[in-house]
Amino acid sequence: MKNQYFGTDGIRGKVGYTPITPEFILKLGWAAGKVLASYGSNNIIIGHDTRISGYMLESVLEAGLAAAGISASLTGPMPTPAIAYLTRKFSTAGIVISASHNQFYDNGIKLFSSEGTKLPNTVEKSIEAQLKSNLICVASENLGQASRIIDAKGQYIEFCKSTFPVNLNLNGLKVVVDCANGATYHIAPSVLRELGAKVVTIGCNPNGININKECGTTDIRKLQSIVLAEHANIGIAYDGDGDRIIMVDHLGYQVDGDKIIYIVARDKMRQGKLTGGVVGTQMSNIGLEYSLKQLGIPFVRTNVGERYVLETMQANNWCIGAENSGHVILLDHTTTSDGIIAGLQVLSAIVSQNIPLHDLCNDIKLFPQKLVNVRFIGNTNQLDSVQVIQAYKKVERTLANRGRVLLRKSGTENIIRVLVEGYDEAQVKYLAYYLADTIEKCY
Numbered sequence: 041m042k043n044q045y046f047g048t049d050g051i052r053g054k055v056g057y058t059p060i061t062p063e064f065i066l067k068l069g070w071a072a073g074k075v076l077a078s079y080g081s082n083n084i085i086i087g088h089d090t091r092i093s094g095y096m097l098e099s100v101l102e103a104g105l106a107a108a109g110i111s112a113s114l115t116g117p118m119p120t121p122a123i124a125y126l127t128r129k130f131s132t133a134g135i136v137i138s139a140s141h142n143q144f145y146d147n148g149i150k151l152f153s154s155e156g157t158k159l160p161n162t163v164e165k166s167i168e169a170q171l172k173s174n175l176i177c178v179a180s181e182n183l184g185q186a187s188r189i190i191d192a193k194g195q196y197i198e199f200c201k202s203t204f205p206v207n208l209n210l211n212g213l214k215v216v217v218d219c220a221n222g223a224t225y226h227i228a229p230s231v232l233r234e235l236g237a238k239v240v241t242i243g244c245n246p247n248g249i250n251i252n253k254e255c256g257t258t259d260i261r262k263l264q265s266i267v268l269a270e271h272a273n274i275g276i277a278y279d280g281d282g283d284r285i286i287m288v289d290h291l292g293y294q295v296d297g298d299k300i301i302y303i304v305a306r307d308k309m310r311q312g313k314l315t316g317g318v319v320g321t322q323m324s325n326i327g328l329e330y331s332l333k334q335l336g337i338p339f340v341r342t343n344v345g346e347r348y349v350l351e352t353m354q355a356n357n358w359c360i361g362a363e364n365s366g367h368v369i370l371l372d373h374t375t376t377s378d379g380i381i382a383g384l385q386v387l388s389a390i391v392s393q394n395i396p397l398h399d400l401c402n403d404i405k406l407f408p409q410k411l412v413n414v415r416f417i418g419n420t421n422q423l424d425s426v427q428v429i430q431a432y433k434k435v436e437r438t439l440a441n442r443g444r445v446l447l448r449k450s451g452t453e454n455i456i457r458v459l460v461e462g463y464d465e466a467q468v469k470y471l472a473y474y475l476a477d478t479i480e481k482c483y
Contacts, residue, residue, distance in 0.1 A: 044168055046167075048348075049345065052140075052146060052453075053148065060146070060148065062096065065100045065104070066101070066103055067171060067175050069101040070107050071108075072151060072167050073184070075167045076110070076133045079133070079153075080154075082110060083112070083130075084105055084110055084111070084113070084134060085112075085123055085126050085132060087116070088118070088136065088138060088223075089223040090117050090221060090222055090223060090225070090251050091138070091139070091144050093144075093147045094147065097137045102186050106184035107183070112185075112187075113186075114189070117226070119227065119281055119380070120140075121374060121378035122227070123135075123152060125156060127155075128156040131154050135149060136152070141280055143251070143252055144251050148452075151163075157376065158350075193227060200381055200384065201231055201235060204235055208388060208391050210232060211237075212236075213238065213273045213387070213391070214274075215273065216239075216242065216276070217229055218262065218276065218277040218278070219242075219244045219256070220256025220258075220279055221247070221250045221255060222246065223280065224379065225246055226244075228282070229241050243277075251280045255277075256280065260294060263275045264292040274390070278379040279379070282379050282380060283376065284297075284365060285300065285380075287383065287397065297362045297366045298406060299328075301362035301368055302328055302331055302332065303389055303401070304386065304389070305332065306389075306403075307392075314337070315357070315359045317340065318332055318360045319358060319362075320340070320341050320361070321343065321348070322342075322343065322448070323459060324362075327404060331404040340356070346377055349363065353371060358371075359372045370385060407461050407463065408469075409468065410461075410468045412472045414456045414479045417454065423456065425482045427478055435471045435474070438467075438471060439462050443461050443462025443468065444461050445458075445461075446458075458472050459472070
């Protein structure tokens, strides 16, 4: 049965509206504390991104945990993958307050196990069941306490640097970094500078409401222009919580998650370090699949969502998985998608082979692809309407065996994603907007 609150990436919504209200988050902290205590976590790490609501939600979450008798270790603004790392280091559960790539008025809750992985569905169901109980505070002598982790930022910076080959450096590279005014603003530039790069920063002045605003992975136009203006070797964009990455080559061309994972997989194969194959999703470009096949690297698709990619990777005992949106999971380095670490592996390939990013992408040919997001209100599923089903079948017939179409509801936003892919770019765009218009007319 589907969870009431937990989606594909935790709990997410607009601040001030259920479930992202102080009252609900207070009880969520209590419920999560009661459940996680049964798994041995009596202290929970809490981090958040740079949204203005993060500090408010941190306070009530901390209070809820304390009422359950659970202590909290606070990090302040930190990337989601940094909390995953710290949970492993300190062998305790973790909570991230973030809505990832969404705008500032949204926020959310992501929970991590002491192994640095998102909580399994069974544990999320247990927390939802606990939410139905009355909140009962423990006795005063058993209340949880709050403390701060000393130099959490520095610990994570050193961990990121440790994933870069010790015999290499970034001396001579000029890198433009767009931190989306999010959680990587005080970390990613330091990692790159300490490895030797000359760094130009944008999106590193968070004010609580400018996170992901015309910057970061969802809008790379400013990054592209500055890469060209600065004559930089490379541009790197992260999203608000640092678990996504999109790159830009020296000519200003976008390098998305599909190209990034291709570069990483091929480089590992070159070094004899590739274990198994690559996991993608339904959104992964056909060109990635074909290009990996030419290298003899197995490729499988799974449902959209990091948890599904990770589950398939673990089932196959493979180390590489990604979504084309920029979530890149490298299990030989960490346990979750990590934009900083993924970028370092691409930079390693550039430096070790002395080949520009643009040229590293030459052997992967992506098919023309158009993604259109259609917003909706309420719970009505327009995808079940006769008009949409007929339009979908018409597009499939038009593409024949020279493309594909995918319609899906987002697990994190009130959006229906329309993806069309094929050989003819003009046709792909026309068909994508045709489907989007059909969906909009069904409201």
